[in-house]
Amino acid sequence: MPDARNASTAGAFERDESYVNDRIVADAPAGAPTGDRVGAMRWPVEPGRYRLVAARACPWAHRGVIVRRLLGLEDVISLGLVSPTHGEESWRFDLDPDGRDPVLGIHLLREAYDARIPDYPKGVTVPAIVDVPTGQLVTNDFPQITLDLSTEWREHHREGAPDLWPEALRDEMEPIMRRIYTEVNNGVYRCGFAADQQSYDAAYERLWAALDWLEDYLADRRYLVGDHITEADVRLFTTLVRFDAVYHGHFKCNRQKLSEMPVLHAYLRDLFQTPGFGDTTDFPQIKEHYYVVHTDINPTKVVPLGPDLAGLLEPSGRESLGGSPWGAGTAPGPVPKAERVPATNTPLGERA
Template sequence: MGDMTPSERLAANAATEGGFDRDTTYVEDRITADAPPGGPTGERVGQMVWPVEPGRYRLVAARACPWAHRAVIVRRLLGLEEIISLGLAHPLHGEPSWNFDLDEGGVDPVLGIHRLREAYEARIPDYPRGITVPALVDVPTGQLVTNDFPQITLDLSTEWREHHRDGAPELYPEALRPEIDEISRWIYTEVNNGVYRAGFAADQEHYDEAYDRLWAALDRLEEHLATRRYLVGEQITEADVRLYPTLVRFDPVYHGHFKCNRSTLREMPVLSAYLRDLFQTPGFGDSTDFEQIKQHYYGVHHEVNPTGVVPQGPDMGWLLEPHGREALGGTPFGRGSAPGPVPAGERVPAEHTPLPVG
């Protein structure tokens, strides 16, 4: 491996996709600080820019979804709760859409819609692809702005900077962006999407390949994080935010439901300590709803779990045990500070988390 950076070493030997193909076509509009007021401006859907305006947009997420979980974490770490409102979809959904059955009357109180599909089709009639979260919706028009989840979190860090809270961390520092981007691509291919390749493998050959590839990646992470507290640099960055949702879902979902069962994550000394460290950091554990996570995976993936039975376990209280990662140096927020308390209307129910809620 020679003089490769840590992220280059991790990215080495990344194989091509096989067995499970994810649709990665999104509405790629962006909300940018230099966009003209009013907006959007541009030539066509997917290439338009919308202006940064506090209160104009609603982030629609689902606590069950790992891709949406990233956006919820970043919004909280940066203190954007009063700037971009949050709508939470029900963990169970049918083919048509994510819906708002968690809200009174099954209607989002800000957007006034029952299904997220309504926002998609307000923008693109007869929208032909899957309805995904996270999604940013323009409140005045009720139209989807973007569902490009990798770009959403980067733009929250860079384009909304004027509205970050005092002490907000630098999740995407300019000097580290090449390394963050490289390791993030590898994490997506090998870990975030790797568990899905195993879980939705159509035959034994593809499953075996996906299983081996995933565990090779987790073993590399175990080695990488043995001597450093975070993936890149000396504080939490976008890379850690992208890895966390997969790791925290591993034992309750991916280990059994997706047959990623060489061991539990709890049995891996480095990754389990790294996960405990992040879980105990404000913004991470306090946005994690284990009950909704299990309801979604076990209740929606009928091809994997035909009965729809949701397991009662496992006990995730181990995430509150000491992690000892402080000895490796670094601090969670660098020169910044922790976010304040979770807004009352956004708290995870006490019975859905081992964390004390208050």
């Protein structure tokens, strides 16, 4: 998760948006990475070489997990999952036997960061792509990671994979995705980490202006852009699915629950019931992360038992708006057994 603790002296939350911005690209020569521009390298696309390290709790990492599944890259890029909680230094592989990632052989994600940049000076974040042979971080540039999975890894997509970053729609998608990022994805954090009343009030009004816009915008279209799922929908989903469980109460985004907004909640239900979305969502891990790690907001570390999220399984009725999730493609197959969210951790139950 990108560093969520950068606040200005005025009390307004500001996110650090500088990352290790190397890229894995199809036209890079095989072998060692090559120079691209100052501070960045080009790594070659090689099936089996890289490991995506993610936290199910983290909305930014959740994007990568969803896109990898939608595109059928499970056998091409392996997945390492860290614990929903972390210490001051790093995310930990506490979910694995002996607390050690079975592929990378490390206890802390920081070890991969330090292998690339000794004494890495910034926050250790997920998602991160790690080069398995060297154990080095390749990139933690989360907005670019998913776009590259869609474009640079195209040769290795499953048959019937959706085009999540269609070239013909990019000019329309880019401003919408930017607005979703600044006003919604980051907007909930701006509310949650505001350090004074004035900053919180401004953040709250800004967030709800964006959510009201989306309620109107999605009233007559099934997806954000075009007639099938795109990267834009993935980016919005990971915030919306956490809204009632965490952001409404924990981050004080409490004008309404999302379940009280008929259009946005129907849109969320539609996506949640689509393979790749709900079946990668782990609500206990999500709640544990926010309520346990953010001790300045919740010093008791008590994790709430609610809310009841069974409503996510109610019919959405969005099919009447036209379009289909996959366009000309097909749904992904079942979640690999080793990557399934426990049935008790999602309203999807055994269907996950």
